[in-house]
Amino acid sequence: MSHPTLTPRKHRSPGQWAELFARFEQSALSVSAFCARESISVANFYRQRGLRGGSVCAKPPAPQSQPGFVDLGMIGAAGGERARLELKIDLGEGLVLHLVRG
Template sequence: MSRGNSSTGKRQRRSRTQWQALLARFESAGSSVAAFCARESISEASFYRWRALLPVSGARHDLAPIAGEFVDLGALDAGARGPRLELKLDLGDGVVLHLVRG
């Protein structure tokens, strides 16, 4: 994939404001990231980096992050076990993982 200004072969440095404008254009373009980046002559890696760094124009900033909670599913009943299971995985270089149930 070409980067920056294809006529001179040099990469174009963009300001924060320019990246915000690019990301806003992407949001309204309705195309894939790959197609948009090719059309704008930017690398997908740069696109994803700046998208992670800059807030999205339509994003809701009033939402608080959701804290993970533990969900107790209870203990399995001893009678609920299935048949005996033995699994051996040879991971290479002499490392073997051996799992046994039942």
């Protein structure tokens, strides 16, 4: 007796899985979005990928558009005086780096 709401299982050949993984690598989709589009379960995607020697990790997140370095110019006062410098850097998750000179 078949259940009317279940999708029948589709058996893929090793070549079809290789093609599927190649399409995933070329897509900008997450694993879950790609699997939804291809009508496969996320668990089966990772299982098949692991069986074929592929990485079972998700793709790394896309880089954000934040600069890696911010040039603040010269630090110090004219005439060789050492001015007070206070720098706070919010590293996220409640971690703050606080540097003080002078």
